[in-house]
Amino acid sequence: MFKRFVVNSPVLLPKNIFVKYNQTTLNKLEKILEETGYVIRYERGSFQSGYCILEDKKVVVLNKFLNPEGRINILIDIIPSVDIDFDALTHDSQKLYEEVKSQAEELSK
Numbered sequence: 001m002f003k004r005f006v007v008n009s010p011v012l013l014p015k016n017i018f019v020k021y022n023q024t025t026l027n028k029l030e031k032i033l034e035e036t037g038y039v040i041r042y043e044r045g046s047f048q049s050g051y052c053i054l055e056d057k058k059v060v061v062l063n064k065f066l067n068p069e070g071r072i073n074i075l076i077d078i079i080p081s082v083d084i085d086f087d088a089l090t091h092d093s094q095k096l097y098e099e100v101k102s103q104a105e106e107l108s109k
Helices: 023-035 068-081 091-108
Strands: 010-013 017-020 039-043 051-054 059-063
Touching: 017 023, 023 039, 023 068, 023 091, 051 068, 059 068, 068 091
Parallel strands: 039 059
Antiparallel strands: 010 017, 051 059
């Protein structure tokens, strides 16, 4: 049996953070990493967690077979754990970064 996912359905995350699983949200999350010098690559591989981070080269490799929802969830997990230069982000990216960071802190409590 396969589960069917609706890509554009909004999901309520802790602290009332609203995330829509669509291409626009994915682009905004990718932009946070790109603005601080990270390169995002979508490749084939046997990533158990769906991603691999090469810290020295500032490269994030995601499994290319993930759907947009999976990509968004992984980026939400990755962003708080990598070194982000907050001042290098645009205002919109700073707001989204703060939301993602506060969500991660809430979940770690």
